[in-house]
Amino acid sequence: xxxxxxxxxxAIILELTLEYPAYGQTRIANEMRGHSVSPSGVRGVWxxxxxxxxxxRLKALEAKVAxxxxxxxxxxxxxxxxxxxxxxxxxxxxxxxPAI
Numbered sequence: 277x278x279x280x281x282x283x284x285x286x287a288i289i290l291e292l293t294l295e296y297p298a299y300g301q302t303r304i305a306n307e308m309r310g311h312s313v314s315p316s317g318v319r320g321v322w323x324x325x326x327x328x329x330x331x332x333r334l335k336a337l338e339a340k341v342a343x344x345x346x347x348x349x350x351x352x353x354x355x356x357x358x359x360x361x362x363x364x365x366x367x368x369x370x371x372x373x374p375a376i
Contacts, residue, residue: 281321285311289321294340297333298355334359 281289288311292304299307301318308318322328327336334356340346348356 281313281317285313286321289313289318290325290327293322293327293333294337295349296351296355297330297337298351298358330355331359 285308288308289304292299292307296304296307301315301322304318305313305315319328322333325336327333337348337352337356341348
């Protein structure tokens with residue numbers, strides 16, 4: 277396709293995405309030094325690889341760790357921990373004011 281992201285650029289986007297799963301499409305596009313790619317271009321790559329949400333990117337990272345046995349970086353660990361905390365933060369809580 278004429279407007280499709282070149283395969284070598286797509287590979288870099290996927291590498292950065294797994295390296296920094298908490299980064300959004302704008303941040304990944306800005307990190308692409310030497311390559312001209314827009315945030316919507318990053319999103320298009322994510323959609324083709326089913327990585328458009330942070331939850332999906334973290335799931336892909338966990339799969340890569342299980343498959344390849346890679347060691348996680350500080351930013352990857354922080355993103356996984358934040359996701360676990362956010363997941364556990366929802367639910368019931370006690371309050372002195374009853375619900376109406």
